[in-house]
Amino acid sequence: MVAELAAGRRPTIIDVAKRAGVSKSLASRALRGDAGVSTSSRDLVLDAAQELGYRPNSAARSLVRGVSGLVGVVLNQLDNQHHTGIVQGVQGRAKELNARVIIGNGAQNPEELQRQIDTMIELRVDGLVIVSSWVPRQVLERAGSEVPTVVLTHLADPPAEVDTIASDDVYGAQLAVEHLIQAGHQRIAYLSRSASATSQARIDGVVLALETAQLPCTILQVDAGEDINLQELSASGVDAVLCNNDLTAAEVIRLAHEQQVQVPGQLAVIGYDNTALARLLYPSLTSIDQPQVNMGRRAVDAIAERTAGRTEALRELYTPQLVVRSSTAQP
Amino acid sequence: MVAELAAGRRPTIIDVAKRAGVSKSLASRALRGDAGVSTSSRDLVLDAAQELGYRPNSAARSLVRGVSGLVGVVLNQLDNQHHTGIVQGVQGRAKELNARVIIGNGAQNPEELQRQIDTMIELRVDGLVIVSSWVPRQVLERAGSEVPTVVLTHLADPPAEVDTIASDDVYGAQLAVEHLIQAGHQRIAYLSRSASATSQARIDGVVLALETAQLPCTILQVDAGEDINLQELSASGVDAVLCNNDLTAAEVIRLAHEQQVQVPGQLAVIGYDNTALARLLYPSLTSIDQPQVNMGRRAVDAIAERTAGRTEALRELYTPQLVVRSSTAQP
DNA sequence: TTGTAGGCGTTATCAT
DNA sequence: ATGATAACGCCTACAA
Numbered sequence A, B: 001m002v003a004e005l006a007a008g009r010r011p012t013i014i015d016v017a018k019r020a021g022v023s024k025s026l027a028s029r030a031l032r033g034d035a036g037v038s039t040s041s042r043d044l045v046l047d048a049a050q051e052l053g054y055r056p057n058s059a060a061r062s063l064v065r066g067v068s069g070l071v072g073v074v075l076n077q078l079d080n081q082h083h084t085g086i087v088q089g090v091q092g093r094a095k096e097l098n099a100r101v102i103i104g105n106g107a108q109n110p111e112e113l114q115r116q117i118d119t120m121i122e123l124r125v126d127g128l129v130i131v132s133s134w135v136p137r138q139v140l141e142r143a144g145s146e147v148p149t150v151v152l153t154h155l156a157d158p159p160a161e162v163d164t165i166a167s168d169d170v171y172g173a174q175l176a177v178e179h180l181i182q183a184g185h186q187r188i189a190y191l192s193r194s195a196s197a198t199s200q201a202r203i204d205g206v207v208l209a210l211e212t213a214q215l216p217c218t219i220l221q222v223d224a225g226e227d228i229n230l231q232e233l234s235a236s237g238v239d240a241v242l243c244n245n246d247l248t249a250a251e252v253i254r255l256a257h258e259q260q261v262q263v264p265g266q267l268a269v270i271g272y273d274n275t276a277l278a279r280l281l282y283p284s285l286t287s288i289d290q291p292q293v294n295m296g297r298r299a300v301d302a303i304a305e306r307t308a309g310r311t312e313a314l315r316e317l318y319t320p321q322l323v324v325r326s327s328t329a330q331p
Numbered sequence C: 001t002t003g004t005a006g007g008c009g010t011t012a013t014c015a016t
Numbered sequence D: 001a002t003g004a005t006a007a008c009g010c011c012t013a014c015a016a
Helices: A013-020 A024-032 A039-052 A058-065 A081-096 A110-122 A137-146 A169-182 A197-212 A230-235 A246-258 A276-280 A292-307 B013-020 B024-032 B039-052 B058-065 B081-096 B110-122 B137-146 B169-182 B197-212 B230-235 B246-258 B276-280 B292-307
Strands: A070-075 A100-105 A127-131 A149-151 A163-167 A188-192 A217-221 A240-243 A268-270 A287-289 A315-318 A321-323 B070-075 B100-105 B127-131 B149-151 B163-167 B188-192 B217-221 B240-243 B268-270 B287-289 B315-318 B321-323
Touching: A013 A024, A013 A039, A024 A039, A058 B058, A070 A081, A070 A110, A081 A100, A081 A127, A081 A292, A100 A110, A100 B110, A110 A127, A110 A137, A110 B100, A127 A137, A127 A292, A137 A149, A149 A292, A163 A169, A163 A292, A169 A188, A169 A197, A169 A240, A169 A268, A169 A287, A169 A321, A188 A197, A188 A246, A197 A217, A230 A246, A240 A246, A246 A268, A246 A276, A246 B276, A276 B246, A292 A315, B013 B024, B013 B039, B024 B039, B070 B081, B070 B110, B081 B100, B081 B127, B081 B292, B100 B110, B110 B127, B110 B137, B127 B137, B127 B292, B137 B149, B149 B292, B163 B169, B163 B292, B169 B188, B169 B197, B169 B240, B169 B268, B169 B287, B169 B321, B188 B197, B188 B246, B197 B217, B230 B246, B240 B246, B246 B268, B246 B276, B292 B315
Parallel strands: A070 A100, A070 A127, A127 A149, A149 A163, A163 A315, A188 A217, A188 A240, A240 A268, B070 B100, B070 B127, B127 B149, B149 B163, B163 B315, B188 B217, B188 B240, B240 B268
Antiparallel strands: A100 B100, A287 A321, B287 B321
């Protein structure tokens, strides 16, 4: 019964047509639910397809139709809850528009990111969503000139070829710092474990807010692999720290526990992205929220607009929000 | 200069051949680096391709070659660190074998999981890696009969059509319980937030270990959305809990903090999967480690073996390991 | 070393 | 309502 599939050969639409006793064009129409097919032949075709275990070959379909019905998402890293919300949004909107979503994992590696983008383009995705600020500008330019591309992170100077949908990282960092100032903190630090454009924008926000308040400013960059030194922080009098994301904040809270530093009493901590982790930690984490799901949905719409003919680049900026939890004291 | 790309038409190999002044077959050979092409015409072709911004169309290539060079990975959920390690392994091995990896997100939803699997099969991936125990058996059977498929989770009764590579969940749970018993615990509970086959296997292990030790057994299932009730646990005298994964354990530790329950003093906690989260929590989490990266790598090899002709199903079981940290007392 | 020609599985146009 | 037939972009014998 599976004999027909032997030798690795999968049934084609011709096999289906033969078995149903119709032409392949009719089979094609019936399988796609086209109008103008008699009920009887439709049933014949559908039954034959079922019996043979027929699956459309999307390579062939994509080739002749010129569109793949695919939206590609390339992520900077898989285990980043921030990305999860975005993918959820992309997937939700794509489903409504009858498109399918495939994901590529850039593994925090510019080379791999480029490989993934190449793969997507060669697969002729109808649109490309990039969630990373580590993609070389040149790669973005080329991608954007070949397929509707939208970047979902802050970019210092986004190429004209791509759409961007981001949340205002400068403002978000300002929000966080202002919250700390209102709570009475005077020595505020920014701690980052990544040197991306995103992090740079947040640094700008921190500097801006602290300058306005005429307070001293401490910027710390601790590369992945290196240990965070809380002692040093405390010694320099820092009593509040904004982290580049929730994960980094989790590290800080963990170290504070270990070293008997009270959070928020001796050290207030704020994360960024407001991921599920923020609610999971103890004390729960004050964080900056971005509308990830909506941003993902908008990305798909941006692609659809491009396909429909829009030529100017989209520059959309969402306003982040402060979510106060227990890792900072109420003002 | 981009004029040639106008009207949405992308350059094809014929455009490249024309511009290089050679036949399309020669262009094809040159582009793929085939032997038997003169240096001069190779350069001509490569230059032309570069100038035109040529990209191979993998639909066309896949159609004529019968293989796509793609490995599809379908994940139960994106924000699960356990999956991340597996994908890393798959991607690493695939790269060595010159294949590309695309990922589908099942969003913890059997229907969506099936959609993703369908998408992959229609894309004619050369192999399918499924990391979910929520896929209906029938879907696995069909997938396995159409493309080399390997499932990377525990399956109660795996279909003959698919390969399985899993770690021994029964044994892992036993390990955890035995560790707790040795540390002097008498009232041990298992807490799950999911009713998968995976969780069931772990329950089996817990029951086995506790029966052997002639100790009482408490199995708790708290569905997503519902709150975990630590009070109730304590009231019933439970002084140690094994969770279905690190995420659930994180919730428990958080509740313990809130309710002033000492971990591990009053309540010992063990997670499962030994994800990055385990090291991030305070107290750091004792957990059961699975060789995720290796399992991912083996999955790709299993696919390659199938492609090379193997017909018997692969049943590979890895032995998990206990990683003791601070959320349980040393015996 | 290079070119010609046929076909992969599907859709779409044009007849019938 | 149905059926031939011509693409789609690429690879690969086979011929030259």
